[in-house]
Structure formats: C-alpha cells, structure tokens
Amino acid sequence: MNRRFGTVVMVTALLTLSLGGCAWFQRETPAGTEQTPQPAAASAPMFYDFQDIPVPGELSLQSDQSTVFQGGGVKTGLLVFKGRVDPGSVINFFQVSLAREKWRMKGSIRYRKSLLLFEKDDRFCIINVYEGHLYTYVEIYVVPTM
Secondary structure, eight states, X not given: OHHHHHHHHHHHHHHHHHXXXXXXXXXXXXXXXXXXXXXXXXXXXXXXXXXXXXXXXXXXXXXXXXXXXXXXXXXXXXXXXXXXXXXXXXXXXXXXXXXXXTOEEEEEEOSSXXXXXXXXXXXXXXXXXXXXXXXXXXXXXXXXXX
C-alpha cells in the first residue's frame, strides 16, 4: 500500500512539473500581429485614518500592527503597510503626493532604510520605508508637534 501511494505521488508530481514546463515555451505570433506590452495601470492612492496622507494603492494595511489614537481634537498613530513594490517608487510617491496635500518636507534619509520627515500645521508625519524578504514595508507615524 505504501509503495503504491508513493508511486501515485511521484507520477502526480512529475505530471505537474512537466505540464508547468509548457508555459516556458512561447508561441510565435504571425507577422504584423505582435502586441506591444502595456504598462500596468497604477492603483489609485488610498486614504486611511489620516485624510491628508495618501498611500499607494499597491500597499495593504496591516491592521494588526497599526494603532491610531483620537481624543481631545488630536489624532495620532502608526499605520503599517506592506506590498510588492519598489522602495524607490514608494519614496517618490510620498514626496510628490504629500507636497500636494500641503505637507512640507523637512528632511530625509535614503537607501538601506529610508525615512521621510514632513510637517504640516501642528503635526509631523514620519514615513519609514524598508525592504523585507518578500515585501516592502511602510510605517507612517503621525504625531503632534507640541
């Protein structure tokens, strides 16, 4: 029984691998009908708990790692996101998008870990961008200026 089960598993695995290999071969298209690749449409920016801080649509909120406090007319907190995006494009997104929302860039650190510091009225927005093994992570801290 065990030997027969092992044989069935082995045959199934070989069939799966051989059928998947067919995807590596490319079919030729008739002359004149070649299609040019179209760039993927970028997702629209999303707004979460802070209505003046847009977030790239390709990032997903990690609510189990995020915390937002609201009280006494103050809203502060940490939002954590992850997604399969290029860290450089995320940094550029925030530099452009937050400027549109009237945030003033006060400073930045780039490369291994990237930090962006913005100020607006009575708040600071600190954005930390770093790469994990499979994902790019973004931490957005919003704190009052005191």
